[in-house]
Amino acid sequence: MVRQKIKIKDIAKMAGVSAGTVDRILHNRGNVSPASREAVEKVLNKVNYKFNLHASAISCRKTFKITVCTPIASPGEYWSSILAGIEHAIEEFSDISISCNYAFYNQYDIYSCKSAYNSILAQAPQAVIIGPTFIHETQEICSKLDAANIPYLFVDSIIEETRPITTFTTDHYASGFLLGRLLHSLCGGEGSIAIFRALRTGNERASTSLERRRGFMDYMIRAKFNHRIKESTFSVLTPEENEKEILNFIQNNPDIQGIAIMNSRGYIIADILRNHGINHIQIISFDLTSNNIRCIENGSITALLCQRPELQGFNAIKAMIQYLLYNRNVTETHHMMPIDIIMKENLPYYQEDKTI
Amino acid sequence: MVRQKIKIKDIAKMAGVSAGTVDRILHNRGNVSPASREAVEKVLNKVNYKFNLHASAISCRKTFKITVCTPIASPGEYWSSILAGIEHAIEEFSDISISCNYAFYNQYDIYSCKSAYNSILAQAPQAVIIGPTFIHETQEICSKLDAANIPYLFVDSIIEETRPITTFTTDHYASGFLLGRLLHSLCGGEGSIAIFRALRTGNERASTSLERRRGFMDYMIRAKFNHRIKESTFSVLTPEENEKEILNFIQNNPDIQGIAIMNSRGYIIADILRNHGINHIQIISFDLTSNNIRCIENGSITALLCQRPELQGFNAIKAMIQYLLYNRNVTETHHMMPIDIIMKENLPYYQEDKTI
DNA sequence: CTGTTAGCGCATTCAC
DNA sequence: GTGAATGCGCTAACAG
Numbered sequence: 053m054v055r056q057k058i059k060i061k062d063i064a065k066m067a068g069v070s071a072g073t074v075d076r077i078l079h080n081r082g083n084v085s086p087a088s089r090e091a092v093e094k095v096l097n098k099v100n101y102k103f104n105l106h107a108s109a110i111s112c113r114k115t116f117k118i119t120v121c122t123p124i125a126s127p128g129e130y131w132s133s134i135l136a137g138i139e140h141a142i143e144e145f146s147d148i149s150i151s152c153n154y155a156f157y158n159q160y161d162i163y164s165c166k167s168a169y170n171s172i173l174a175q176a177p178q179a180v181i182i183g184p185t186f187i188h189e190t191q192e193i194c195s196k197l198d199a200a201n202i203p204y205l206f207v208d209s210i211i212e213e214t215r216p217i218t219t220f221t222t223d224h225y226a227s228g229f230l231l232g233r234l235l236h237s238l239c240g241g242e243g244s245i246a247i248f249r250a251l252r253t254g255n256e257r258a259s260t261s262l263e264r265r266r267g268f269m270d271y272m273i274r275a276k277f278n279h280r281i282k283e284s285t286f287s288v289l290t291p292e293e294n295e296k297e298i299l300n301f302i303q304n305n306p307d308i309q310g311i312a313i314m315n316s317r318g319y320i321i322a323d324i325l326r327n328h329g330i331n332h333i334q335i336i337s338f339d340l341t342s343n344n345i346r347c348i349e350n351g352s353i354t355a356l357l358c359q360r361p362e363l364q365g366f367n368a369i370k371a372m373i374q375y376l377l378y379n380r381n382v383t384e385t386h387h388m389m390p391i392d393i394i395m396k397e398n399l400p401y402y403q404e405d406k407t408i
Numbered sequence: 409m410v411r412q413k414i415k416i417k418d419i420a421k422m423a424g425v426s427a428g429t430v431d432r433i434l435h436n437r438g439n440v441s442p443a444s445r446e447a448v449e450k451v452l453n454k455v456n457y458k459f460n461l462h463a464s465a466i467s468c469r470k471t472f473k474i475t476v477c478t479p480i481a482s483p484g485e486y487w488s489s490i491l492a493g494i495e496h497a498i499e500e501f502s503d504i505s506i507s508c509n510y511a512f513y514n515q516y517d518i519y520s521c522k523s524a525y526n527s528i529l530a531q532a533p534q535a536v537i538i539g540p541t542f543i544h545e546t547q548e549i550c551s552k553l554d555a556a557n558i559p560y561l562f563v564d565s566i567i568e569e570t571r572p573i574t575t576f577t578t579d580h581y582a583s584g585f586l587l588g589r590l591l592h593s594l595c596g597g598e599g600s601i602a603i604f605r606a607l608r609t610g611n612e613r614a615s616t617s618l619e620r621r622r623g624f625m626d627y628m629i630r631a632k633f634n635h636r637i638k639e640s641t642f643s644v645l646t647p648e649e650n651e652k653e654i655l656n657f658i659q660n661n662p663d664i665q666g667i668a669i670m671n672s673r674g675y676i677i678a679d680i681l682r683n684h685g686i687n688h689i690q691i692i693s694f695d696l697t698s699n700n701i702r703c704i705e706n707g708s709i710t711a712l713l714c715q716r717p718e719l720q721g722f723n724a725i726k727a728m729i730q731y732l733l734y735n736r737n738v739t740e741t742h743h744m745m746p747i748d749i750i751m752k753e754n755l756p757y758y759q760e761d762k763t764i
Numbered sequence: 765c766t767g768t769t770a771g772c773g774c775a776t777t778c779a780c
Numbered sequence: 781g782t783g784a785a786t787g788c789g790c791t792a793a794c795a796g
Contacts, residue, residue: 072784393754
């Protein structure tokens with residue numbers, strides 16, 4: 053029943069070599085004769101050897117230099133949760149000494165991103181964790197990292213034509229689709245539904261929002277409700293300008309039963325409606341930010357769709373450690389986080405510390 | 409920046425004793441003079457010592473005997489997921505040799521539970537993990553375990569008047585409340601809503617379902633919808649008897665818009681309705697079992713509320729190991745798992761392996 | 765009661 | 781290229 057744990061020494065004996073040689077093969081460190089390699093690999097295929105992570109951690113004395121490059125965020129915002137997960141992981145795996153450098157950038161400013169990316173190479177890290185925003189710039193830095201043989205991974209979203217060791221993200225299309233389904237159901241199929249789109253500097257729309265919107269519309273088409281969808285915009289940077297416009301829009305479209313916001317700024321709309329006593333409209337937005345939490349609690353936002361940013365950060369560090377320690381991919385490809393539906397009643401239990 | 413990790417030897421030096429003594433104090437193994445204890449504790453309060461779990465695991469050669477006593481389940485059912493989490497943890501912490509005995513019982517049969525509980529003590533385990541169903545019986549076995557000084561913890565639900573080292577559960581009251589809110593919203597406030605209650609041998613109702621029902625009714629009272637709630641029963645053990653009764657019930661109450669099932673057996677109702685072409689009724693039930701998954705996929709169940717059983721099982725083993733290793737409570741009190749709302753669109757991302 | 769000693773499984777020198 | 785030797789932080793067994 054209890055399968056005897058086989059250790060590095062055991063397989064050394066079975067292959068007729070020493071433990072040191074087995075270790076060299078297991079870790080791909082070279083300096084091994086083809087003969088020994090073959091002998092060891094034959095044994096390896098026969099037995100089910102598993103690293104003892106504890107023992108590895110104990111005796112591995114090197115300290116890993118990792119650079120984390122993401123948008124900067126105020127406490128309570130999305131990226132702040134990712135960082136919390138990263139720091140949590142560093143704490144949890146504190147036996148493995150890792151020294152973490154941060155290179156933050158303003159996600160609304162492409163030059164800030166460029167300069168953050170440039171600083172990465174200067175730090176000569178052993179690995180990089182990237183929270184990407186701008187596609188082209190990210191592809192550029194990634195090809196440099198590829199050239200320098202520095203492993204990297206993404207959190208939050210995937211960038212095409214790059215070679216990360218893995219990615220922790222969400223299916224944004226599916227979450228948009230789900231938003232549509234949920235909002236449509238909650239509105240009872242009556243009236244109409246509005247999308248509020250956030251205006252961005254540079255007239256650029258975030259790929260994440262675009263994907264979500266695509267999923268949302270596909271649901272509506274399937275539900276034959278797409279002709280009842282209305283659109284408006286609002287500003288994140290100058291929210292004071294929103295109020296009049298938004299109220300006008302609502303007034304001019306009195307049949308609106310629900311509002312979808314494809315990013316984490318739902319609270320801006322919710323606050324305005326609430327302040328004007330408009331509370332018959334269902335609002336759904338994204339991400340468990342502190343402003344959104346407030347709105348869930350006071351009932352002005354009906355539901356939030358969330359993608360576990362802390363877990364993304366945590367797993368990013370974990371995956372990177374495993375990669376560095378064992379020098380090989382420990383994961384298949386990309387990791388899709390669950391899409392959590394959060395309402396007032398289940399909110400409290402998502403705010404607890406998510407330890408392993 | 410990088411706080412120097414202080415080790416057991418360091419604090420031994422600082423307290424003017426040997427590492428062995430420090431270890432004895434850290435682990436509450438006794439055989440320590442008050443003087444040494446005081447000296448060491450003074451140092452302990454000053455510095456921030458943290459066990460190195462890896463090192464502990466490596467050098468701890470004892471094997472722990474743990475008995476797991478839960479309802480028995482077929483693959484794909486709720487309790488099966490808990491067990492999967494348990495086995496996953498045993499695998500993950502396989503350096504710590506733990507030998508696990510199982511004592512299963514039929515959760516719909518109180519006598520079966522009694523006999524399973526009785527078998528626990530006979531196995532003389534060092535620790536017990538209990539998935540309780542029947543309140544009184546559980547209190548009885550717990551007081552025996554208390555007397556024998558055997559630590560135990562609960563998964564799935566809390567039982568009053570017991571002294572577990574911790575509990576991994578969900579706020580069942582809140583999830584009942586949430587079910588009410590969700591179902592009520594989805595039904596648009598029209599018609600009426602039915603609760604279907606599962607019959608049990610021994611005429612005893614499960615603590616979990618009772619709590620959920622309480623939360624559900626409290627929501628309905630607050631929503632002034634409680635006079636529109638109807639109740640019926642169904643049998644889990646002899647499902648073939650259900651069909652006629654359920655269809656009758658539906659026929660006699662044509663205004664029913666939604667059905668709540670306070671356990672994981674929603675698929676039984678959903679299948680019957682679907683087979684008879686009744687598809688205007690929203691059904692919400694609990695737990696991501698394979699039967700329920702099927703119904704979510706074919707649309708006969710609208711939503712499931714879930715409580716991460718794998719994680720509960722995993723954390724149960726983890727907490728127990730820490731307790732046994734360090735001989736003290738490592739957790740505050742009770743751990744409430746999030747209540748996940750799962751619908752067709754976000755289902756796929758909950759089915760992935762949930763590793764640490 | 766206490767200090768010392770000998771490992772645990774593995775990674776990393778360093779001679780050979 | 782390779783094996784033997786050393787140490788990681790901690791636990792356990794033993795001699796005092």
